Amino acid sequence: MLSRVEAQSPPTKLCIFGDSHLSAASRALKEAPVLGDLAYEFWGADGPSFRDLTLVDGRITPGKIAKDVVATVNGQGRETLGPTDFDAFLFYGARLRMSEFMPPMLDLLARPFAHVSAAVARKQVRSFLGKTRSYRFAQHFAAQNPKASVVFTPTSLLTADILPRVANGYRYAKKAQEPHRAILRDLLDEAGREDGITFLHQPERTIVKGMFTDPAYGIAGAQEDKDAVHKAPAYARLILETYAKQVCLPVTQV
Amino acid sequence: MTHPYIGLPTIAYWKTGVAALNPLQLSGLWQPKFPVTGEDRIVTAGSCFAQHIGRALSARGYRWLDAEPAPPFLKPEDASAYNYGIFSFRTGNIYSARILRQWLEMAFGAEVPACLNWETEGRFFDGLRPAIEPNGFETLGEMIASREACFAAIRKAVNQGSVFVFTLGLTESWYDAESDTEFALCPGTVAGTFDAQQHKFRNHRHAGILKDMKAAIKLIRRKNPEMRVLLTVSPVPLTATASGAHVLTATSRSKSTLRAVAAELAEDYDFVDYFPSYEIITHPVWRGMFYAPNQRSVVSEGVDVVMGHFFADQDRAYPDRAKPDQGGKGKAGADTKRAQNPDAGDVKCEEELLNAFAR
Numbered sequence: 112m113l114s115r116v117e118a119q120s121p122p123t124k125l126c127i128f129g130d131s132h133l134s135a136a137s138r139a140l141k142e143a144p145v146l147g148d149l150a151y152e153f154w155g156a157d158g159p160s161f162r163d164l165t166l167v168d169g170r171i172t173p174g175k176i177a178k179d180v181v182a183t184v185n186g187q188g189r190e191t192l193g194p195t196d197f198d199a200f201l202f203y204g205a206r207l208r209m210s211e212f213m214p215p216m217l218d219l220l221a222r223p224f225a226h227v228s229a230a231v232a233r234k235q236v237r238s239f240l241g242k243t244r245s246y247r248f249a250q251h252f253a254a255q256n257p258k259a260s261v262v263f264t265p266t267s268l269l270t271a272d273i274l275p276r277v278a279n280g281y282r283y284a285k286k287a288q289e290p291h292r293a294i295l296r297d298l299l300d301e302a303g304r305e306d307g308i309t310f311l312h313q314p315e316r317t318i319v320k321g322m323f324t325d326p327a328y329g330i331a332g333a334q335e336d337k338d339a340v341h342k343a344p345a346y347a348r349l350i351l352e353t354y355a356k357q358v359c360l361p362v363t364q365v
Numbered sequence: 366m367t368h369p370y371i372g373l374p375t376i377a378y379w380k381t382g383v384a385a386l387n388p389l390q391l392s393g394l395w396q397p398k399f400p401v402t403g404e405d406r407i408v409t410a411g412s413c414f415a416q417h418i419g420r421a422l423s424a425r426g427y428r429w430l431d432a433e434p435a436p437p438f439l440k441p442e443d444a445s446a447y448n449y450g451i452f453s454f455r456t457g458n459i460y461s462a463r464i465l466r467q468w469l470e471m472a473f474g475a476e477v478p479a480c481l482n483w484e485t486e487g488r489f490f491d492g493l494r495p496a497i498e499p500n501g502f503e504t505l506g507e508m509i510a511s512r513e514a515c516f517a518a519i520r521k522a523v524n525q526g527s528v529f530v531f532t533l534g535l536t537e538s539w540y541d542a543e544s545d546t547e548f549a550l551c552p553g554t555v556a557g558t559f560d561a562q563q564h565k566f567r568n569h570r571h572a573g574i575l576k577d578m579k580a581a582i583k584l585i586r587r588k589n590p591e592m593r594v595l596l597t598v599s600p601v602p603l604t605a606t607a608s609g610a611h612v613l614t615a616t617s618r619s620k621s622t623l624r625a626v627a628a629e630l631a632e633d634y635d636f637v638d639y640f641p642s643y644e645i646i647t648h649p650v651w652r653g654m655f656y657a658p659n660q661r662s663v664v665s666e667g668v669d670v671v672m673g674h675f676f677a678d679q680d681r682a683y684p685d686r687a688k689p690d691q692g693g694k695g696k697a698g699a700d701t702k703r704a705q706n707p708d709a710g711d712v713k714c715e716e717e718l719l720n721a722f723a724r
Contacts (some may be wrong), residue, residue, distance in 0.1 A: 223517075226511045228447075230447075230500065230502075233440055235437065238439060
């Protein structure tokens with residue numbers, strides 16, 4: 112559950128930053144204006160180009176490889192992205208992969224006689240977040256612009272039934288239940304709060320088989336293309352609707 | 366005229382086995398009773414020095430069994446700080462035979478007395494391993510759950526291992542007067558609160574240590590009849606003694622007792638062996654060269670010499686045994702992974718914390 116961002120007033124100008132998952136978000140917003148009157152821009156790059164984004168003088172800056180992609184994604188001529196360019200940032204996907212984080216963590220949580228202390232779990236979460244560049248971008252933005260709303264919605268779990276071998280080795284994660292996932296969300300939320308970042312988690316109703324996304328939310332042609340990573344606009348819409356409810360509306364309306 | 370001392374091998378005579386050689390050329394110090402192969406699943410436990418043995422075996426590709434591995438994403442330095450990858454299970458150092466016996470008995474169902482649950486300033490510590498989490502546990506429930514996970518790891522190691530390496534460390538110990546349960550460290554040093562009425566000192570004697578070790582070995586073998594036991598004695602002197610004696614003589618008293626027990630066990634059981642790492646580090650032949658300037662810590666060169674003897678004597682006795690690098694036999698697998706961290710050379714020794722109390 113997305114916690115309320117402690118902003119003085121609803122944001123007026125949103126940047127949705129991310130990687131190839133922006134595609135589903137873009138389509139969702141074209142299908143339905145779930146963000147209402149909130150002005151928004153996309154900014155980011157897909158695939159290998161995303162790795163070409165770095166912080167230069169405090170601004171996310173594309174290298175030669177990513178420059179054209181960023182220009183296409185943004186379409187507004189914004190060549191670099193800085194912490195004060197917007198009063199709200201939604202980091203969307205952006206390679207913070209729950210499909211990488213959740214299964215091994217769930218496997219441990221759901222395993223009989225296994226235990227990890229809260230202190231160790233916090234270290235694990237910190238390590239996972241710290242190695243993801245986009246999370247470091249988000250940390251930087253939140254630190255440099257404390258008035259901004261910085262929300263991160265990580266990449267969703269892999270779509271079920273597409274890559275059956277993925278579940279190998281996760282005997283217990285496959286049986287994980289909502290309380291197990293809630294523990295991990297709480298840990299992420301706690302770390303995010305310390306960094307001024309609010310997590311917008313994958314809705315529980317989209318999760319099946321312990322560690323997967325319901326195929327109903329998979330991208331069109333996922334099975335044929337063996338694409339368990341990308342999701343349909345329907346999934347993006349769920350995320351954006353939640354974001355709108357929690358962040359965009361005035362405090363009195365929440 | 367003939368007698369039994371004629372015609373013995375060179376190692377049987379001081380003149381040819383020791384005096385005629387540079388100490389670094391000594392050989393045949395160990396006649397191993399069984400091979401340690403690349404296919405063995407090696408369990409390590411005990412006092413500080415056992416960490417060196419596990420690390421050296423792992424580095425050479427032997428299948429060191431990590432029954433309680435570090436959880437995912439944990440940085441190596443954090444894994445080390447939280448005592449993952451130090452021993453085969455997350456017990457921390459097991460200094461005495463009694464504590465080994467306690468761990469095993471509790472892991473296999475014996476009652477865990479409440480005196481092991483320590484609280485200090487709102488944090489909870491396990492009297493069996495008070496330094497396992499640097500700042501203790503957040504709740505009593507968390508501490509108990511963590512201990513249960515350790516018990517499960519011990520069961521796994523005992524059930525799945527094939528060689529159990531145990532380093533005997535200390536004879537001095539502190540125990541709960543009511544339950545006779547022994548603590549890993551004296552309450553009040555690292556954590557907990559010392560109560561002179563409740564917490565009593567005991568310097569184990571030969572008979573008691575032998576009894577505890579036999580009970581521990583019996584339990585291990587009952588669960589896993591194939592398990593072989595390899596004993597060593599830690600050459601690391603006591604940090605402090607509560608015996609009233611000088612720490613130097615207290616060290617001799619402690620180590621010589623443990624050494625005698627180890628010898629007796631190795632003589633009594635064909636599946637128990639003793640590896641003389643203690644002698645290699647402590648014997649006057651080596652003139653103390655393997656000790657750091659504090660005359661207590663063992664330098665890495667000493668560990669290298671010790672393990673050099675280990676592998677050389679294994680090679681000599683069992684030249685055809687399966688080694689980790691022979692045609693995939695005993696190849697290093699997941700079992701061998703240890704925390705790779707900048708402090709990998711540092712041996713974790715809770716006892717060292719007692720130094721803080723040294724004047």
